[in-house]
Amino acid sequence: MNDTFDIKEINKFVKNKLIIISCVNYDYVRVAINWTRHLNALNITNYVIYALDMESYEILNSENINTILFKIEAENWDDLKYYKLKIPYEILKQDIDVLWSDLDAVWLRNPLEHIDLANYDIVGSIVEHDRAWPPTAREIWKFTICTGWIYFRTTPSNKNILNNMLKITPFPCDQQIFNEFLLKQNPVITHMQDGSKLLTTDQLLILVLGSSIINRGDNLKDIYVCHPLSEKNGFETEKVLKREKLWLVNGTLYI
Numbered sequence: 001m002n003d004t005f006d007i008k009e010i011n012k013f014v015k016n017k018l019i020i021i022s023c024v025n026y027d028y029v030r031v032a033i034n035w036t037r038h039l040n041a042l043n044i045t046n047y048v049i050y051a052l053d054m055e056s057y058e059i060l061n062s063e064n065i066n067t068i069l070f071k072i073e074a075e076n077w078d079d080l081k082y083y084k085l086k087i088p089y090e091i092l093k094q095d096i097d098v099l100w101s102d103l104d105a106v107w108l109r110n111p112l113e114h115i116d117l118a119n120y121d122i123v124g125s126i127v128e129h130d131r132a133w134p135p136t137a138r139e140i141w142k143f144t145i146c147t148g149w150i151y152f153r154t155t156p157s158n159k160n161i162l163n164n165m166l167k168i169t170p171f172p173c174d175q176q177i178f179n180e181f182l183l184k185q186n187p188v189i190t191h192m193q194d195g196s197k198l199l200t201t202d203q204l205l206i207l208v209l210g211s212s213i214i215n216r217g218d219n220l221k222d223i224y225v226c227h228p229l230s231e232k233n234g235f236e237t238e239k240v241l242k243r244e245k246l247w248l249v250n251g252t253l254y255i
Contacts, residue, residue, distance in 0.1 A: 007087075007090045007091055007093070007094055008094065009068050010048050010068065010091065010096070013045075013046055013047065013048045013066050014046060014096055015045065015046035016046070017095075017096055017097055017154075018046060018096070018097045018098070018099065018117075019046055019047070019048060019091060019096055019097070019098055019099070020039075020044070020046060020047035020048075020098075020099045020100075020101055021047065021048055021049070021050065021087060021088070021091070021098060021099070021100055021101070022035065022047075022049050022050070022100065022101055022102060022103050023049065023050040023051075023052055023070065023080065023083065023087070024049050024050070024051055024052065024056050024060070024103060025051075025052045025053055025056055026053055026055045026056050026059075027233060027234040027235075028056075028103055028234045028237070029055075029056050029059050029060070029234070030234060030238060030249055030253065031103045031104060031234055031237050031238060031241070032049055032056070032060065032065070032103050033059075033060075033063055033065065033249050033253070034103075034106070034238075034241060034246070034247055034248050034249045035101075035103045035104075035105075035106065035107075036049070036063075036065050036066075037248040037249070038106050038107045038108065038246075038248065039107055042107060042109070042110050044107070044110065045066075047066055047101075048066045048067065048068055049065060049066065049067045049068075049103075050067070050068055050069075050070040050083075050087065051067050051068065051069050051070065052070060052071060052072060052080070053071065054069065054071070057069040081171070081173050081174045081175075082166070082171050082174070084100060084147055084174040085147075085162055085165055085166055085174050085177070085178070086166060087100075088100055088152050088162065089159065089162040089163060089166060092152055092154050092158055092159050092162065093159060095154050096154065097117070097151070097152065097153050097154050098151070098152050099112075099123075099149075099150070099151040099152075100147070100148075100149070100150050100151075101148070101149050101225075102148035102149065102227065103237075104148075104227060104228065104230060104237050104240075104241065105125075105148055105149045105214070105225050105226075105227040106225065106226050106227070106241065106246045107224070107225050108219075108223065108224060108225065108226060108246075109223075109224040109225075110224070111209065111213055111214060111224035111225055114213060114224060115207065115209070117151060117153065118153070119205070119207075120151075120153065120205050120206065120207045121152075121153050121155055121157060121158055121203075121204045121205050121206060122150065122151065122152055122153070122158065122204060122205075122206040122207070123150070123151040123206070123207045123208075123209065124145040124146060124147070124149070124150045124151070124206065124207070124208050124209065125145070125146045125148070125149040125150070125208065125209050125213075125214035125216065125225070125227065126143050126144075126145065126146065126195070126196070126197065126208045126209060126210055126211060126214070126216070127143060127144045127145070127146045127216045128142070128143045128211060128216075129216070129217065129229075132144040133173070133175055133176060133179075134173070134175065134176040134179050134180060136176075136179070136180055136183060137179040137180065137182075137183050140183065141183075141189065141197075143197065143208070144175070144179050145175075145178065145179055145182070145206075145208050146175065146214075146216055146227070147174045147175040147178050148175075148216075148227055149214055149225060149227060150178075157203040157204055158204075160203075161181065161203070161204070164181070165177050165178065165181055182199065182201070182204075182206070185201040185202070185203075185204070186201070187199035187200055187201045187204075187206070188200045188201075192210070194210050194212055194213070195210025195211055195212050196208060196209050196210040196213070197210070211223075213225070214227060215227065216228075216229065217229060218244065219244040219245060219246060226244060226246060228240050228241065228244050228246070
């Protein structure tokens, strides 16, 4: 895989030293448009979507969506999991805080208004169902941290741990590597009243937002972000988002 790119292109999208990022291929382009329409409804503009092919890039540009062309050599969607840590790492090296959000993690309210990001090194979202990945962490913590919605503050510790994670070979899965790396740090876990968890290690303070804030499942009343479970292809994801009444793209646009 080619992992060299010009990260400085994001500077025009950064606000208050923070950028929200995701990536898309043509299969997910309608999901990407839906995601940005929810952000637009919340007046959130400091985001960028990395387009992995020219067709996606041109479509997003035509919709006036913040996008950067980032063509990589990837045989399948699983190969992209490396970049869910690689891209945040490169952005952190530019002293910009970064929040990765999967395109099917739909923002209904702004969770950044709920928390003070400056208080934490990492802010993630919780997974508590019986298939929470990876099982190594689930069996010990009774939950895992979802890397489909995760914030990294610019700190030496974060740069160091992401750099170390990216050196792991073979690279199985971003969520597995992230959780198992933290598991080895033996974090002290504090259970909070709203269902969130606070993980403390020698180097890190990590807030894991509970399901009442970011739900890895159904579209529940008063949540901030709904991240429903779906198969990892655009057609099935669109069906699930429609079922959960999270779909804002009309007709057959770009089908």
